[in-house]
Amino acid sequence: MADTWEALKRDCMACRGCALADTRTNVVFGDGAEDAEIMFIGEGPGQHEDEQGVPFVGKAGQLLDDMLEIIHLDRTKVYIANVVKCRPPQNRDPLNVEQDACIGFLRRQTALIRPKIIVCLGRIAAKAIIKEDFKITSEHGQWFARGGVQMTAIYHPAALLRDVSKRPETFEDLKSIQSKVRELCGHTDI
Template identity: 85%
Template sequence: MADTWEGLRQECLACQGCALAQTRTNVVFGDGATDAKILLVGEGPGQHEDEQGVPFVGKAGMLLDDMLEIIGLDRTKVYIANIVKCRPPGNRDPLNVEQDACIGFLRRQTALLRPKILICLGRIAAKAIIDENFRITSQHGQWFTRGGVQMTAIYHPAALLRDVNKRPETFEDLKSIQAKVRELFGPDGP
């Protein structure tokens, strides 16, 4: 039987596939338009996301919203998910075993969406989706094609909060995303 959004969401909410299930407050399944043609993927929820059950709602989320607005997008036009759906303790990087336990949910979300553009937010997502040897410092903003999907990676918004010197190159990456959106969807976007 094919997945439905609600069926997949319920399965994810009940997941006990790794130790993160024991420490979470909420599963952070995803947010946005379930018919979006643009998918943004981060590494995992932080404290605010764990509390609210919604991805990118803290300071990094506010910055992400601003970044999307710069290029004419918002959460009604994209779908936002993470590699892992539960918060790693202390906001540490998700372990490989945690990523492996959760990646199937992201794959199934991607299959339901069938996006034309996938944007990895940070190195963890880029390594899991684009290439396990991905180097965010040297490969951010580059475009890759996998299964007919245009993929790129930009610095994670949390990294931009910590290091404002990365913002000019991220602005260039955003303009590249805007150009790709226009190329695929026309001047009015998706």
């Protein structure tokens, strides 16, 4: 198991653990501060992410940046990763076999970062990280603790682009995240 960022990234870039390796343009490893106290986890890269090798750079990524700005965070203060590191064809949900092949990389990223807070972006990430039967419509914004880490899930930015009626709930969830960051991370500027 890789115990440094360099070794982990090298292992991830060379991964052939599932069929997504055959269709990817780039592995989308992660982005942000490698010592971040807050980690955001999505489900998997889309087309723009696959092209650039960076998570959340398309329209959903622009919305995520706006959401972070609302609570006085930005990509330099957080770490952003995905459950799977390669784009599923046509942006479909990642299959369980693909998630299983990739989850070790995410676990190792999390172990290196040691965040105080994990925010799952959407149902797929919440089911992989928080609990298998997570219901995003009824459990978004709720806090869960595991291994000393506080975890919550919010609607995926892509879902908010498709359904703007979820934005007021997400704003409340963001304010809850902001409060938790103040409580656990000591950021007085948030």
